[in-house]
Every structure is written in C-alpha cells, then in structure tokens.
Amino acid sequence: MKKTLLTLALATLSGWAAAGNLQVLVLDKEGKPVADAVVVVLPANKGEPKAALPLQVTINQEKMRFIPAVSVVGVGARAKFINNDPWEHHVRGSAAGFAQFNAAAAAGSGFELRLDGKSDGKSGKSAEAVFEKAGAVLLGCHIHGSMRGHVYVSESPWTVLTGADGIANVEQIPDGPAQVKVWHADQLIDITPQQAAVSATPGKATMQLSVVPRRRRI
Known part of the structure; x- marks a missing residue:
C-alpha cells in the first residue's frame, strides 16, 4: 500500500x-x-x-482620475468602484484596443455604472462590476472624457x-x-x-x- x-x-x-x-x-x-x-x-x-491573481480590487475615482490607473486581476474578479469626487461620475467598461473605437464591436460586451458625487463627511458612493472574460478593459466616464483607466484580466x-x-x-x-x-x-x-x-x-x-x-x- x-x-x-x-x-x-x-x-x-x-x-x-x-x-x-x-x-x-x-x-x-x-x-x-x-x-x-x-x-x-x-x-x-x-x-x-x-500567488494567485487578485479576485477583488478597489478602484477609486478621484481628482478626475481612476486610481490605480491599471489593475491586474484574474478571470472572475470583482471590482469595487468608489467615487471620491464631489460630482457625479460614470464607469463605462468596454474592450480595450481597436474595439473601443467600434461601437458595434463593443456592444453587449461592456458595462456602465453611475455614481453620485461624494457628500461632505460621508463615504464615497460605490458600485461593483465583475470581469468574466480575459483581456484588457478600458474604463471611462461619459461626463468627463479625459478620464481613462484599465483593468487587465488574465488567465495566467x-x-x-x-x-x-x-x-x-x-x-x-x-x-x-x-x-x-x-x-x-x-x-x-x-x-x-x-x-x-x-x-x-x-x-x-x-x-x-x-x-x-x-x-x-x-
């Protein structure tokens, strides 16, 4: 035996x-x-x-930026977005690369969240999204076009x-x-x-x- x-x-x-x-x-x-x-x-x-890639990440919206600007996570990871600015933001997620310029290619493959501005003395508003497919995801805001961040979802x-x-x-x-x-x-x-x-x-x-x-x- x-x-x-x-x-x-x-x-x-x-x-x-x-x-x-x-x-x-x-x-x-x-x-x-x-x-x-x-x-x-x-x-x-x-x-x-x-170590395994993280399956939970926090991304802040602060001073018109995504912080961190780039996050690396594993497939199936959940991201918590927090708006620390006093004005409203969106979180628009779509496939990064050439696909981001093609609305038809990106249709149905992304997500969109809305976060109210942070009130004085209170915690920032938050929302979550799950990244179920491998690849790079572009983060943006409909209201503030200069805001840009990325999440790279890796199988390795x-x-x-x-x-x-x-x-x-x-x-x-x-x-x-x-x-x-x-x-x-x-x-x-x-x-x-x-x-x-x-x-x-x-x-x-x-x-x-x-x-x-x-x-x-x-």
Missing part, C-alpha cells in the same frame, strides 16, 4: 516542473522604461504560482505590472520554455511575443514598445 501511494505521489510530481524567476524590462520606442505595462508569462509546463497567474523602472519580476515560473507577452494601453498593435527558457538561474528579457506612451495627468 505504501509503495502504491509513493508511486502515485512521484507520478503526480513528475507532471510539475521546478520553478525559476524571470525579470522583464519594458522600454518605449525611445528606449526609456515604461511603467504600468502588463507582462504575461505563459509557461509550457505545469506549475504552482507564488504569472502576470505582473511593471513599476516606474519598467521592470516586472515574475516569480516561480515552471522550468522550461515559456512565452512572454506585453500589453500597454497605448500600444494598440500587439508587439511580437518573445520565447524564454526558464531555469533555476534567474533570467532576464527586454521587450520594446513601438510607441511612446502619453504622459499621465497628475
């Missing part, structure tokens, strides 16, 4: 690879680091991520947002071949994915956009 259990355990473990780390640097067209780029690693082998738990230095550290990726993809809100035409070999030795990769992202309003 013990031998059978040991055999089953070894068979199970053999289907999972050892893990390694990958540091991905994202640059713009001019070679400068890009913040808020989404790095997605798709390993060929099975493995256990260091190895999905990380770059920091101000343009770097995303993706940890505990199964050893072996992997595909590395990058998404950025201003990169409307996808750049070519890279192939990487993950091993116990930490790896590095550099991805370059074909655009210079617009400067975010502060």
Whole structure:
C-alpha cells in the first residue's frame, strides 16, 4: 500500500516542473522604461504560482482620475468602484484596443455604472462590476472624457505590472520554455511575443514598445 501511494505521489510530481524567476524590462520606442505595462508569462509546463491573481480590487475615482490607473486581476474578479469626487461620475467598461473605437464591436460586451458625487463627511458612493472574460478593459466616464483607466484580466497567474523602472519580476515560473507577452494601453498593435527558457538561474528579457506612451495627468 505504501509503495502504491509513493508511486502515485512521484507520478503526480513528475507532471510539475521546478520553478525559476524571470525579470522583464519594458522600454518605449525611445528606449526609456515604461511603467504600468502588463507582462504575461505563459509557461509550457505545469506549475504552482507564488500567488494567485487578485479576485477583488478597489478602484477609486478621484481628482478626475481612476486610481490605480491599471489593475491586474484574474478571470472572475470583482471590482469595487468608489467615487471620491464631489460630482457625479460614470464607469463605462468596454474592450480595450481597436474595439473601443467600434461601437458595434463593443456592444453587449461592456458595462456602465453611475455614481453620485461624494457628500461632505460621508463615504464615497460605490458600485461593483465583475470581469468574466480575459483581456484588457478600458474604463471611462461619459461626463468627463479625459478620464481613462484599465483593468487587465488574465488567465495566467504569472502576470505582473511593471513599476516606474519598467521592470516586472515574475516569480516561480515552471522550468522550461515559456512565452512572454506585453500589453500597454497605448500600444494598440500587439508587439511580437518573445520565447524564454526558464531555469533555476534567474533570467532576464527586454521587450520594446513601438510607441511612446502619453504622459499621465497628475
């Protein structure tokens, strides 16, 4: 009996690879680091991520902005939107990219919420939406056209947002071949994915956009 259990355990473990780390640097067209780029690693082998992507996120509307400007979540995640401005806002969600310019393509695939302005001394009004499909979602406001944010819904738990230095550290990726993809809100035409070999030795990769992202309003 013990031998059978040991055999089953070894068979199970053999289907999972050892893990390694990958540091991905994202640059713009001019070679400068890009913040808020989404790095997605798709390993060929099975493995256990260091942590699952969040299934709950809070996005504030404040000073005519979505904060955070970009959120990364897993499929099925629920987002809570809070209006901290004293005036009314909408939250309009639709597929990001070229589809956002095509009303017919976006029809029926998004959502719309309305949030009253925050009263003095009271909590901001809130509403929720669920992201059931993988992909990038553009957030906007019907009243204030300059407001823009994004939610990236990923099926891969190895999905990380770059920091101000343009770097995303993706940890505990199964050893072996992997595909590395990058998404950025201003990169409307996808750049070519890279192939990487993950091993116990930490790896590095550099991805370059074909655009210079617009400067975010502060």
